[in-house]
Amino acid sequence: MNWINAVVQGLLLGGLYALFACGLSLLFGVMRIINLAHGDIAVLGAFLVWSITTRANVSPLLGLALALPVMLALGYALQYTVLARSLRGGTLTPLLVTFGLSIVIQNGLLQAYSPDVRSLGGSAGTLSTGSWHLTAQLSIPYLGVLTLATAVLMLGGLQLCLRHTGWGREMRATALDSDTAALVGVPASAVYARATAIAVGVATVAGTFLAVHSTFDPSSGPTQLIFAFEAVVIGGLGSLWGTLTGGIVLGVAQTIGATIDPQYSILAGHLDFLGILASPRGRSLITRSTT
Amino acid sequence: MSLLEVEGLSARHGLLNAVREMSFSVADQQVVAIVGANGAGKTTLLRTIAGAHPAAGGTITFDGLDITRMPAHRRVREGIALVPEGRRLFSELTVEENLRVAGRRARPGPWNVGSVLDAFPMLTPLRDRRAANLSGGQQQVTAIARALMTNPRLLIVDEVSLGLSPTAVDTVYAGLGRLRDAGATLILVEQDLRRALSFAGHVLCVLEGRVVLAVPAGDLTREQVTEAYFGLQSSEPR
Amino acid sequence: MTSTSADVPALWAVRRSSTGTRISSAALLAAGVALFAVPFGFAAGVVQQLTTLFIFMILAVMWNALAGYGGQVSVGQQAYLGSGAYATIFLTQHAVPPYLAVLLAAVASALLAVLLAPLLLRLRGGQFAVGSWVVAETLALLVALDADLGGGTGISLRGLNAYAPNLRRAYTYWITLAILLLLLGLVVYLLRHRMGVALQAIRDDEDAAAALGVRTGPLKFGLFVLAGFGCGAAGALTLANTLFIQPQSIFGVQWTAYMIFMVLVGGIGTFEGPILGAILFFLLQQQFAQYGAGYLIGLGIIAAGFALYLPRGLWSLPADRLHLRLLPVGYHLQRRVARPSARRSDV
Numbered sequence: 001m002n003w004i005n006a007v008v009q010g011l012l013l014g015g016l017y018a019l020f021a022c023g024l025s026l027l028f029g030v031m032r033i034i035n036l037a038h039g040d041i042a043v044l045g046a047f048l049v050w051s052i053t054t055r056a057n058v059s060p061l062l063g064l065a066l067a068l069p070v071m072l073a074l075g076y077a078l079q080y081t082v083l084a085r086s087l088r089g090g091t092l093t094p095l096l097v098t099f100g101l102s103i104v105i106q107n108g109l110l111q112a113y114s115p116d117v118r119s120l121g122g123s124a125g126t127l128s129t130g131s132w133h134l135t136a137q138l139s140i141p142y143l144g145v146l147t148l149a150t151a152v153l154m155l156g157g158l159q160l161c162l163r164h165t166g167w168g169r170e171m172r173a174t175a176l177d178s179d180t181a182a183l184v185g186v187p188a189s190a191v192y193a194r195a196t197a198i199a200v201g202v203a204t205v206a207g208t209f210l211a212v213h214s215t216f217d218p219s220s221g222p223t224q225l226i227f228a229f230e231a232v233v234i235g236g237l238g239s240l241w242g243t244l245t246g247g248i249v250l251g252v253a254q255t256i257g258a259t260i261d262p263q264y265s266i267l268a269g270h271l272d273f274l275g276i277l278a279s280p281r282g283r284s285l286i287t288r289s290t291t
Numbered sequence: 292m293s294l295l296e297v298e299g300l301s302a303r304h305g306l307l308n309a310v311r312e313m314s315f316s317v318a319d320q321q322v323v324a325i326v327g328a329n330g331a332g333k334t335t336l337l338r339t340i341a342g343a344h345p346a347a348g349g350t351i352t353f354d355g356l357d358i359t360r361m362p363a364h365r366r367v368r369e370g371i372a373l374v375p376e377g378r379r380l381f382s383e384l385t386v387e388e389n390l391r392v393a394g395r396r397a398r399p400g401p402w403n404v405g406s407v408l409d410a411f412p413m414l415t416p417l418r419d420r421r422a423a424n425l426s427g428g429q430q431q432v433t434a435i436a437r438a439l440m441t442n443p444r445l446l447i448v449d450e451v452s453l454g455l456s457p458t459a460v461d462t463v464y465a466g467l468g469r470l471r472d473a474g475a476t477l478i479l480v481e482q483d484l485r486r487a488l489s490f491a492g493h494v495l496c497v498l499e500g501r502v503v504l505a506v507p508a509g510d511l512t513r514e515q516v517t518e519a520y521f522g523l524q525s526s527e528p529r
Numbered sequence: 530m531t532s533t534s535a536d537v538p539a540l541w542a543v544r545r546s547s548t549g550t551r552i553s554s555a556a557l558l559a560a561g562v563a564l565f566a567v568p569f570g571f572a573a574g575v576v577q578q579l580t581t582l583f584i585f586m587i588l589a590v591m592w593n594a595l596a597g598y599g600g601q602v603s604v605g606q607q608a609y610l611g612s613g614a615y616a617t618i619f620l621t622q623h624a625v626p627p628y629l630a631v632l633l634a635a636v637a638s639a640l641l642a643v644l645l646a647p648l649l650l651r652l653r654g655g656q657f658a659v660g661s662w663v664v665a666e667t668l669a670l671l672v673a674l675d676a677d678l679g680g681g682t683g684i685s686l687r688g689l690n691a692y693a694p695n696l697r698r699a700y701t702y703w704i705t706l707a708i709l710l711l712l713l714g715l716v717v718y719l720l721r722h723r724m725g726v727a728l729q730a731i732r733d734d735e736d737a738a739a740a741l742g743v744r745t746g747p748l749k750f751g752l753f754v755l756a757g758f759g760c761g762a763a764g765a766l767t768l769a770n771t772l773f774i775q776p777q778s779i780f781g782v783q784w785t786a787y788m789i790f791m792v793l794v795g796g797i798g799t800f801e802g803p804i805l806g807a808i809l810f811f812l813l814q815q816q817f818a819q820y821g822a823g824y825l826i827g828l829g830i831i832a833a834g835f836a837l838y839l840p841r842g843l844w845s846l847p848a849d850r851l852h853l854r855l856l857p858v859g860y861h862l863q864r865r866v867a868r869p870s871a872r873r874s875d876v
Contacts, residue, residue: 034655100833107822173381173392180379184393185367229659270667
């Protein structure tokens, strides 16, 4: 029964990781960059939601709704100010620049908010504490289900938009060949800005769910980046449904590790990732993504 | 009045001067074939006109507007469309999606998915096929159709028949002929001299990055072109 | 840039070294040797500070070898710092003399790199960056689980108290300087070898280099193992210099931040840049480290700013204007006919 519980909790935790991975996966798919500040942007979003929630004394979900427009605008600005220029500098420059950005965001948050650990769990009420008790051993928390459902909606919705809307087609075309896209009138920078805004927006949602689910502090970002990256690689780069699967595999590995010993939780996730990387499947995942 | 005016245009690949101070103009409804050996600078010239390659000097004027520094996507909105060498379709997208991407920010005009498919009926059964799975001729027609979706005033086609079977070439030229007869302004790069001379109203011979001959196609013999083509007239181009 | 190719053979000759680089190479070598005398004439504090500076230099040179020459941006070199430090602890616990343990720990870190290479070198660009970071985090977690290595709370290096403090600092200093000079020598050798040209081809465009027949695999492997050795040595020496480590600090990603800062500010892909960057970083660290978060924000902004606006770093400023080069590690064109006003043009 313990194991079933671990798998169920891992499945729900996987929703959170898939949310974190979504934006990373999108930016890699469209712009071929790994945004090393992705986790820190999510945490920045969480702090913004925390500020709104505590100041205005509203629920975290309303706080998220108020924070999202700000973060979307920030995503646009990020592309036009920093990423666009770094993309012109070759393949290494976006990595170096986003790493610098990561340090700036982390320490900026440290200055603004102190290193204290915070949580939005308290202001979310029964959403963060309530659960359906199926048996004595197995209970399904409301929050986990909401997180997983949000992840499915976001990843699925994004997938549908990429497939069936005009801007989705532009995004896929630009991802395949940005020079030719420009020759049919599609400006790559505008498409990239839209992708960055979506990535930052989804990261904010992920950061908020993290904050409700557990705790966060200014240095939480890198860990979330690593989890997101692991989910993306496990699920296969360039596929949003794969990202959902990857998040779930990572979540389950962590909760099973934690069932053996709480100290093994994160380690089990890392080892799972490295194992998949070492497997023949890992090789094919990587080669597919670099073409 | 000329639609396109190229004045002293230069373009480089690193240290290589691919286009050296070229000047020529293309009038409205004119059909110009550009001929020249491989490496003469034809593709670079077309890409520079379309904004896919930066100009190192000179000016490009389109309908009275200086577009030399304008980014490629804005030139499309002004009415310039390039069918690039190698077609460069969006391989993972279907034929129809390729068309729709180009149509999304198009200028107002007669071309839309319906009218393009009417003009190239061979595309209708292929509209849901991924571009990667098309034959060379089908790709070229799709690429031309995609360029038309932007409602261009000037359509530039690089290497019209390169890598196509003879029947595919006929199909492509049949389509281009309909555009020409409807009054389109066209610039073509064509390796097949016979084709180029019979299809175009004007011929521009390019050698080592320079225009060496620009005359109406009717006034031109094959021998004249061959001379210009291989640089027999002047071993030391200006 | 605008000169045509036609006049090159007549007026220009390809040269590796010039009188200038010969003089500066000799001066650098002499300075390196002279630095060994420092512990005889300076206070213990100076010796310890210089040891820290040399460790920064080792890290910068190694990170530059990976990213500047191999095109591989690693965010996980702290894996080798940590493995070097903890291997030193492990070996001293098993009766190996401490300074021998430092050297063996560097070799052990190189072996770790050999083991990890097949896994990580599959990855490219950002994937390699984060993948190497995962490895560092995994090692940190594994070390924290091991009570014999002090677990998460950290551990002291025992065995060095057998030496008088001044002597201990001097020994650590000499070993650090020796390893730094060894690694610098290796990098010069690499760059002057045919491999150096191939490496820079990989950095500029790996696919194109591979298409031209450059065997990129063995070269990247070599650099990866070299960086494992160098960073392992830096970790072991950091332990010998400070005598205490904790997994979360020695395996911390801040080391990568320092390395990126030093290399970007000094000049990525140049020989001299990382050394210059290490000196600047060392001075900044002395002046501003007490400001904590604000200092780190400054480092982040400066590093990102250099990547965007001066991607070849500070060294490129004098190097481009004065054609300054301290070591003969490149090729350049030199006019055969000496003209008073002639400027050499780098290729």
